[in-house]
Amino acid sequence: xxxxxxxxxxxxxxxxxxxxxxxxxLLKDSDAFSEAIDEMAAEINENVDKIIGxxxxxxxxxxxxxxxxxxxxxxxxxxxxxxxxxxxxxYDLEYGSDSVEMHTDAINKGERVVIVDDLLATGGTAKACxxxxxxxxxxxxxxxxxxELVDLKGRKMLDGIDVKSIIKY
Numbered sequence: 001x002x003x004x005x006x007x008x009x010x011x012x013x014x015x016x017x018x019x020x021x022x023x024x025x026l027l028k029d030s031d032a033f034s035e036a037i038d039e040m041a042a043e044i045n046e047n048v049d050k051i052i053g054x055x056x057x058x059x060x061x062x063x064x065x066x067x068x069x070x071x072x073x074x075x076x077x078x079x080x081x082x083x084x085x086x087x088x089x090x091y092d093l094e095y096g097s098d099s100v101e102m103h104t105d106a107i108n109k110g111e112r113v114v115i116v117d118d119l120l121a122t123g124g125t126a127k128a129c130x131x132x133x134x135x136x137x138x139x140x141x142x143x144x145x146x147x148e149l150v151d152l153k154g155r156k157m158l159d160g161i162d163v164k165s166i167i168k169y
Contacts (some may be wrong), residue, residue, distance in 0.1 A: 004167050005037070006032035007147070010014070021147055021169065023057065023118055036166065037064045040116070040144050043164040048141045049111040050074050054067040054100070054129055055081070058117035061146060065116055074106040076129050089131040094126060100125065102132045109137030120145040123157030130161065 006029050008022040026032045038063060044051075050072040053062020059075060065071035081087065082101050090099040107113060115129045126143055133140050140161055148154065148165035155163050 001031060001035050003032060003036055005145075007044065007167070011078040011153065019169075021119065021149075023146065026146075027060065036146055037068060040146065041065055041068050042068060043142070043144050043166075045112075045141050046112050047112065048114050050107065050113045052076055052102075052113050052115045052129060052133070054115065054117040054125060057119070058115075061118060065114075065144075072126040074102065076100050076102050076115075076132065087132060087135050089128040089135070092123065098125075100128050100132065102136070107133060107136040107138040111138045112141045113138050114141050115143045117143075117144075118146045120148040120154040120163065121152045123152075123154030124165045126154065127157050130158070 008023055008025040010020040014021040015115045026036060033143040044096050048071065049137055051062050051066040052074045053059045054076045055078050063073050079101055082103055085104040087101050087104055088101045090097050113133055115126060120126060142162035142164055143158060145165040147167045147169065150168050
């Protein structure tokens with residue numbers, strides 16, 4: 001199966017000149033979704049301790065991968081969503097900034113983790129997630145994405161970290 005064909009491209013969304021890669025068409029196709037999880041799982045080192053999923057679509061892939069690989073799953077959330085003690089990491093957007101949060105007890109010192117998300121664009125969110133892991137004393141083994149938008153050069157922001165993607169646009 002060609003996974004790229006199972007992703008819908010929406011032109012000029014959310015603004016003119018942007019091509020939005022809509023994964024909902026892949027998710028509703030059980031064969032495509034299964035293949036995507038299998039391909040992403042094949043990129044993950046079996047010796048990692050946990051899978052980190054980035055809100056919101058990273059939860060879909062991350063939790064499925066954690067289940068398939070028998071690993072714990074840790075959600076990285078947008079601000080104000082986690083009820084217990086947490087740490088935060090900010091990152092820059094084209095206009096302004098944002099941040100992500102993780103519970104302070106989510107990662108133990110020395111644990112090896114994989115960060116999973118649906119899309120690598122500029123790398124800002126992923127880099128912030130790396131910062132969260134490092135603050136807690138964890139080690140990022142790799143980052144695994146379903147889609148990479150190569151022209152946005154997100155890999156450059158993640159230089160020195162093993163970055164894997166299944167589909168490249």
